[in-house]
Amino acid sequence: MMKTTLLILLAVVLAACAGQKNTVIFTPEPVQETQKQEETPESWEIVESQNGASDARLPVWVRLYLDNNVRELETLDAYSGRYMFVGESRGENFNALQQWANNFAIEHDFPRLIVQRVEQRFFNSASLYPDDEYGEYFASMIREVSDAEYSGIAKEQSFWIKKKITIISGEDTETPQVTYSERYEFLVLVSVNRELLQRKIREIMAGIKTAVPPTREQAAAISRVNRTFFEGF
Numbered sequence: 001m002m003k004t005t006l007l008i009l010l011a012v013v014l015a016a017c018a019g020q021k022n023t024v025i026f027t028p029e030p031v032q033e034t035q036k037q038e039e040t041p042e043s044w045e046i047v048e049s050q051n052g053a054s055d056a057r058l059p060v061w062v063r064l065y066l067d068n069n070v071r072e073l074e075t076l077d078a079y080s081g082r083y084m085f086v087g088e089s090r091g092e093n094f095n096a097l098q099q100w101a102n103n104f105a106i107e108h109d110f111p112r113l114i115v116q117r118v119e120q121r122f123f124n125s126a127s128l129y130p131d132d133e134y135g136e137y138f139a140s141m142i143r144e145v146s147d148a149e150y151s152g153i154a155k156e157q158s159f160w161i162k163k164k165i166t167i168i169s170g171e172d173t174e175t176p177q178v179t180y181s182e183r184y185e186f187l188v189l190v191s192v193n194r195e196l197l198q199r200k201i202r203e204i205m206a207g208i209k210t211a212v213p214p215t216r217e218q219a220a221a222i223s224r225v226n227r228t229f230f231e232g233f
Helices: 003-017 033-038 060-066 070-075 094-102 106-125 130-134 136-147 194-207 216-227
Strands: 023-027 042-049 082-091 153-169 177-193
Touching (some): 060 153, 106 130, 106 136, 106 153, 106 177, 106 216, 136 194
Antiparallel strands (some): 042 153
């Protein structure tokens, strides 16, 4: 059902993680609610950051990201007319993570950011799984977006924090277990010209050809999502 899409995304993740022990996450926005429900609940506090030992002096964009409000960045005057994305890498090896942030390459890493937002847009519009809703068009769209070249992109800022993570398991038992860990999180803020990105995505949409023609219902769904694609994007 979603096999094709998962294989594409798996290839992207493996390419990003090759040679690293740290978990690498490319995120257009904080983790989706559906993902959060599947993870073990955890609480955290910032014990150190690039600006010092307290989280009181976090940059606005970092605070918005941590509060799940990264999309609000696009309403700020400083980023008017631009889409905002955040690349994230987590782990315990500070030097490796810092190297990742320093070497963050727009032409190589941005497609991984945009493909997740495009995929989420299709998920949000589908009443079924996207592979069923749009047929081969969906997988073709994800592949083309991942392989495309983009212009108007800028690496705005980077920042790191260190979190103390608390995980409580077995809360419904008499002896719940509490575990603690610490990890670094490096964030890279990326922006792209809104008009140029929309133009590029429309070009990709118009050029997609599938080996199996969509059914009448799938064609209607494709037409519908293409017409309204940038509403809430």
